[in-house]
Amino acid sequence: MSVSNKTKxxxxxxxxxxMSCAIVLxxxxxxxxVAVLPVAPALMLMxxxxxxxxxxxxxxxxxxxxxxxxxxxxxxxxxxLNQFSIAYDYAQCEEFERDALHELVRYTKYHFRxxxxxxxxYGYPNLEAHKEEHKAMIDAVDGYVKxxxxxxxxxxxxVTNLLEFWLINHIKEADKEYSNYLERLGADVFDxx
Ligand SMILES: [Fe+2]
Numbered sequence: 001m002s003v004s005n006k007t008k009x010x011x012x013x014x015x016x017x018x019m020s021c022a023i024v025l026x027x028x029x030x031x032x033x034v035a036v037l038p039v040a041p042a043l044m045l046m047x048x049x050x051x052x053x054x055x056x057x058x059x060x061x062x063x064x065x066x067x068x069x070x071x072x073x074x075x076x077x078x079x080x081l082n083q084f085s086i087a088y089d090y091a092q093c094e095e096f097e098r099d100a101l102h103e104l105v106r107y108t109k110y111h112f113r114x115x116x117x118x119x120x121x122y123g124y125p126n127l128e129a130h131k132e133e134h135k136a137m138i139d140a141v142d143g144y145v146k147x148x149x150x151x152x153x154x155x156x157x158x159v160t161n162l163l164e165f166w167l168i169n170h171i172k173e174a175d176k177e178y179s180n181y182l183e184r185l186g187a188d189v190f191d192x193x
Pocket of ligand 1: 115130134170174175
């Protein structure tokens, strides 16, 4: 964790402590002047709380391919990416951040293997090109992990945006392409509602 984030966290706790003290004082010495004391730390806290607004990806039904277990995998990846955003933006605990990154990478690899097995099973003609896209993504995330191990928290600044951009575009284009192929083929993999 970087020094700046440690300082931010420490400030956050100091302001909370000041607010608690001010509230206790306001009870012990009830007067209009003392009653407004908790307001000062609260005002200090507000800009910090505004900074804590974390971007979260919302799942859209447009991303569904109609293949149950693949859609569940994609939702899980979005969830893990959101978890990672929280871990990164709060940066309260290095272990939480590291675990969130590793779980995201682990599940991405697991999901790619499942997708590739499915495409292989039904003889998808663009399998090799699709595998190349997966490989490029795995190389990129492995690269992030390596840089993270060397440089820590700050090196992950752009990771969430890049992963979000890649994942959503990949689902909407490359994944949609193979699911259309499976649909045309009449593959028995689609969820019937
Ligand atoms: Fe894919």
